[in-house]
Amino acid sequence: MVTTTHDDRHGTAGSADDLLAIRGLRTEFGTGDRTVRAVRGVDLSIARGEILGLVGESGSGKSVLASSILRLIRPPGRIAAGEIVFDGRDVLAMNTRTLSRWRGRDIGIVFQQPQGCLNPVRRIGWQVAEPLRLKKGLGRRAAWDEAVQLLRSVGIPSPESKARAYPHQVSGGQAQRVMIAIALALRPKLLIADEPTTALDVTIQAQILELLRDSCRTHGTSLLFVTHDLGVIAKLADRVAVMYAGNIVETGSVGGILESPRHPYTRGLMDAAPRLRSSEGERLRDIPGSIPNLARPIPGCPFAPRCGLRKELELDRCDREMPPFVQSAERHAVRCWGLPEMRTANRTNAAAPEREIVR
Amino acid sequence: MTTPPLLDVEGLHVRYPVSRDVFGRPTGHVSAVDGVDFTLENGETLGLVGESGCGKSTLGRAVVALEPAAEGTVRFRGYDFARLSDDELKQQRRFGQFIFQNPRTSFDPRRSVGASVRMALDIQRLFRPRERDEAVAEIFRKVGLGPEHRARYPHELSGGQLQRIGIARALVLQPQLIVCDEPVSALDVSVQAQILNLLKDLRGEFDLALLFVSHNLAVVEYIADRVAVMYYGRIVEITSRRRLFDNPLHPYTHALLESVPSMDLAHRDDPAPKLGDPPDPTHLPSGCRFRNRCPRAFDLCREADPETVEVEPGHAVACWAVRGVDRARARETSATITKTEETT
Numbered sequence: 240m241v242t243t244t245h246d247d248r249h250g251t252a253g254s255a256d257d258l259l260a261i262r263g264l265r266t267e268f269g270t271g272d273r274t275v276r277a278v279r280g281v282d283l284s285i286a287r288g289e290i291l292g293l294v295g296e297s298g299s300g301k302s303v304l305a306s307s308i309l310r311l312i313r314p315p316g317r318i319a320a321g322e323i324v325f326d327g328r329d330v331l332a333m334n335t336r337t338l339s340r341w342r343g344r345d346i347g348i349v350f351q352q353p354q355g356c357l358n359p360v361r362r363i364g365w366q367v368a369e370p371l372r373l374k375k376g377l378g379r380r381a382a383w384d385e386a387v388q389l390l391r392s393v394g395i396p397s398p399e400s401k402a403r404a405y406p407h408q409v410s411g412g413q414a415q416r417v418m419i420a421i422a423l424a425l426r427p428k429l430l431i432a433d434e435p436t437t438a439l440d441v442t443i444q445a446q447i448l449e450l451l452r453d454s455c456r457t458h459g460t461s462l463l464f465v466t467h468d469l470g471v472i473a474k475l476a477d478r479v480a481v482m483y484a485g486n487i488v489e490t491g492s493v494g495g496i497l498e499s500p501r502h503p504y505t506r507g508l509m510d511a512a513p514r515l516r517s518s519e520g521e522r523l524r525d526i527p528g529s530i531p532n533l534a535r536p537i538p539g540c541p542f543a544p545r546c547g548l549r550k551e552l553e554l555d556r557c558d559r560e561m562p563p564f565v566q567s568a569e570r571h572a573v574r575c576w577g578l579p580e581m582r583t584a585n586r587t588n589a590a591a592p593e594r595e596i597v598r
Numbered sequence: 599m600t601t602p603p604l605l606d607v608e609g610l611h612v613r614y615p616v617s618r619d620v621f622g623r624p625t626g627h628v629s630a631v632d633g634v635d636f637t638l639e640n641g642e643t644l645g646l647v648g649e650s651g652c653g654k655s656t657l658g659r660a661v662v663a664l665e666p667a668a669e670g671t672v673r674f675r676g677y678d679f680a681r682l683s684d685d686e687l688k689q690q691r692r693f694g695q696f697i698f699q700n701p702r703t704s705f706d707p708r709r710s711v712g713a714s715v716r717m718a719l720d721i722q723r724l725f726r727p728r729e730r731d732e733a734v735a736e737i738f739r740k741v742g743l744g745p746e747h748r749a750r751y752p753h754e755l756s757g758g759q760l761q762r763i764g765i766a767r768a769l770v771l772q773p774q775l776i777v778c779d780e781p782v783s784a785l786d787v788s789v790q791a792q793i794l795n796l797l798k799d800l801r802g803e804f805d806l807a808l809l810f811v812s813h814n815l816a817v818v819e820y821i822a823d824r825v826a827v828m829y830y831g832r833i834v835e836i837t838s839r840r841r842l843f844d845n846p847l848h849p850y851t852h853a854l855l856e857s858v859p860s861m862d863l864a865h866r867d868d869p870a871p872k873l874g875d876p877p878d879p880t881h882l883p884s885g886c887r888f889r890n891r892c893p894r895a896f897d898l899c900r901e902a903d904p905e906t907v908e909v910e911p912g913h914a915v916a917c918w919a920v921r922g923v924d925r926a927r928a929r930e931t932s933a934t935i936t937k938t939e940e941t942t
Contacts (some may be wrong), residue, residue: 254668396875410875440649441813445857445870458741467787468858473866497861511791513816514841514859523820525791529756 255518257284257324258428258461259308265320266300266307278305279485279541281321282564285429290455290462292476292493294508295470298530299482301465305433308463310338310347326428343370347422349451351434353414363417364390364402370424380579389420393450412443416450423454430455432464434470441503469512473497478570482503484531484541485560491571501573503548525527548577600677603637604774604807605661605694609670610634612653612660613818614881628879632831633670635906640774643808645822645839647815647854651879652828658777658811662694663687675774679885686900692722695768699780701760705752711763712738712748737770738763740803741796752853758789762796769800777809782817813860819843827851830879830887833906836915847909847920849892886918894919 253331266278275465277300279322295301307318310330323330326345330390335339344346350356356365367386367501373375377385390398393416406414415435422430430513432451435442455462466472472479472493481489481504489502500506510524531537543549543557554576558563565581575581608670612631613626617675628654648654659665659883661672663679672679674694682690698704705714712734719730735745741762752760760870761781766775778797783792798821803807818825819839826836827848846852853871858866874891877883889899898918906916915921 296788388759412875440876441815441851442649442857442871442873445859446873448859449870471861473861474859477788489777494863498864508787512786512861513791513794513814513820514861515816515819515855516702517816517819519624523791523795525795527792529758531788 244555256286256288258326259283259285259463260322260324261308262322262324264304264307264323265319266303266312267315267319268316269534270315272535277316277485277533278307279533280535281482281485283480283487285398285461285463287428288453288455288459290464290475290477292472292479293463293465293482294467294472294479295482296467296508298340298484298529298533300485300533301482302433304482305431305465306464309346310433320400327472340374341426344374344425345428347425347427347430349418349422349430349435350431351437353391353411353418353438354406356418357414359406361405362402363404363406363409367402367417367420367424369581370421374425386424388421389424393417393420393423393454393548394446395420411439412442412447415443415447416441419447419450423458423460426458427460429461429463432462434465434467437466437468444471451475466525467495469509481508484537485533486541486574488542488575489571489573491573493570495568497573499568500570500574501567501578502542503546503577504542507545507547516552540574546577548575552577552582600725602673603644603848604640604675605638605809606673607636607661607670608635608673610657610660610667610672611669612656613668613712614656614782623871628882629668629831634831634833636826636836637834638775638807638809641801641805641807643810643823645818645825646809646811646828647813647818647825648828649854651811651830651866651874651876653831654811654813655779657828658779659696659810661809662775662777663691664696671717688722689936692724692771693773694775695771695773696698697761697764697768697776697778697781701764702752702784702785704764705760707752710749710751711755711760712750715748715763715767715770718771718899722771724771733770734766737766740769740800741766742744742792743941756789757785761785761793764799765796768802772804773806775807775809777811780813781810783812783814790817790830797821809852815854820832827854827903830877832887832916833914834888835914836906847913847915849894849916849919850888888917892919898923 240341241445261283264281265276268275268277293301308323312318318331323490347560356578359568362479364383364386367389368382371382371385378566387398390402392441394469395401395413395416433452436447439447448471453463460493464475476493478489479491479493481502483504489496489505496505509525511526515524525543531544537559539560540562549557562581564572565573565578609629611629611633613627613629616628617626619754634657646654646657656665666894679687705711715737716730716734719725719733725733725746733844735747738745739749743759743762744874752785782793794817800806810818810821822839824838825842825849826833828864829850842851846855852871856871875888885901886899886904889895904916906919908914908916910920
């Protein structure tokens with residue numbers, strides 16, 4: 240069953256049909272002057288059956304956001320503010336027992352390094368069977384048989400014998416298939432995958448991406464996957480959220496983001512990535528500078544110091560104020576003072592008690 | 599008589615022990631580089647692509663004498679590494695430099711980066727001692743860093759800045775060849791583009807040859823003049839960049855190119871090539887090492903190991919199917935094939 244809901248949604252608000260709704264989420268690490276604000280007020284929603292790609296570079300907070308949803312942030316890290324509602328339930332209010340029941344049953348996770356997540360001294364089959372025994376209450380025999388079936392469904396060749404293998408006896412690609420089997424064992428409503436193919440070779444990556452997409456489509460599972468690779472986004476995502484320095488700066492359908500990106504950072508990312516069989520001799524357009532220090536306050540748009548548009552238009556406001564989301568097309572929201580509609584809006588709203596934007 | 603190439607690699611094998619007996623003697627090995635030939639001209643960039651474990655980094659290290667050859671020769675600037683004394687080898691090292699993948703782990707954390715770069719000059723005794731600081735300052739300018747960066751320590755710099763210093767350290771010795779081992783793989787896309795552009799500029803300015811090792815085909819297409827595709831110790835295809843990307847011949851090259859996820863949504867639903875799992879490097883299949891994953895494999899591929907031979911001028915491939923050699927013709931025409939067949 241495939242359920243993809245594409246109602247009029249954008250980055251700032253969700254609908255009642257959302258499986259997951261995040262509002263104003265802030266995740267921080269450390270205390271006092273050294274507090275690193277990794278996630279700086281994120282609103283995000285995922286519909287049932289939707290595949291959402293969260294793209295960003297290192298330090299953008301994308302992995303911290305994913306871990307926050309699972310409440311996997313350990314001290315000195317903490318969720319400082321915000322709301323996470325999963326299927327009508329308040330995740331931040333869950334106690335430890337509810338949490339551990341919820342994880343695995345309703346929500347699964349796949350990490351970047353599959354070999355590091357598997358127990359090296361247990362047979363693969365038992366590791367897949369574990370959630371089936373603990374959370375579904377199956378007996379040893381029944382759980383083992385279902386584990387073998389699961390391994391078959393994720394494309395492990397001769398699953399009966401591979402179930403008896405230990406993690407070091409399988410390749411990285413197969414280990415990631417095992418992780419996916421474990422994550423999907425209890426048919427969760429949402430699967431979170433944090434850079435699931437980054438550690439894999441490109442030929443294996445293509446197969447794992449297909450497996451993730453097909454498994455989620457078949458069971459109507461929502462998928463939130465985190466990546467730095469826009470090619471992976473193009474392959475998998477229905478909708479995309481672009482993160483920079485702890486903020487989502489643009490969100491929209493995969494077509495909207497990849498074919499008409501509007502935020503200068505999204506455009507910069509696309510220009511900076513070398514593409515196969517692109518026009519020859521053309522120089523890559525790099526983004527000068529590097530990400531801001533997340534332990535310091537960022538009053539304006541975090542991308543402003545590197546932004547070509549800010550420089551070109553000489554928009555002082557970018558340094559002072561974080562722009563709000565503007566819905567620019569259906570299901571496409573962007574936060575940038577440099578957008579044409581922002582500039583006119585600012586001029587016409589001059590009467591409003593906001594500082595007027597001057598060129 | 600034409601001048602010899604800058605780098606000439608012939609029949610190179612590099613082996614690592616994988617098991618040892620009770621006395622510590624190696625009993626088994628894996629051939630990380632398993633019979634490789636290629637040449638590199640002055641000022642040329644050869645891209646070396648392949649997946650993890652294919653031996654591309656080992657090959658990169660072997661051509662600047664960071665790994666000893668088990669068999670075969672590496673001739674650099676006309677000198678055979680195996681025949682050089684330690685002193686002579688040290689002199690030659692100056693001309694063949696190396697840039698590492700992870701700049702965080704390739705600098706002494708307790709030495710300022712300026713001192714690290716200067717150390718290269720001290721070791722090679724290049725320039726008079728009092729001129730060395732000026733040379734360091736000059737090279738910092740070339741890689742886009744200011745004089746204030748010289749006193750910094752590695753932890754104070756970003757990955758991109760550190761990789762610039764990695765380039766500076768190689769470049770300050772005025773080499774003719776730089777082996778770049780995945781120099782941008784640890785960097786974010788936006789910074790990766792800065793470093794690739796910098797390498798391209800400097801290559802022209804200093805007339806450098808680069809051996810550019812990477813798993814990223816798009817990056818290699820951006821920077822290389824010629825490209826070699828490696829698979830488990832062997833170069834299976836080598837040709838100009840144009841030909842490799844416009845007209846790839848080896849089935850493995852095809853699979854690699856088709857596997858790269860494209861940003862173009864028109865290719866969103868293209869099926870992934872069905873390649874199966876990679877083999878155990880200590881027990882490669884008999885005959886062609888790619889045959890158990892190859893869609894074009896036939897009986898000959900099981901029996902005989904295809905050598906990398908030219909199928910058109912400047913385009914060499916190791917594949918029976920591409921060469922159109924069938925079993926009968928292989929038996930008739932090539933004694934070497936019969937030999938491999940007997941041993942396997």
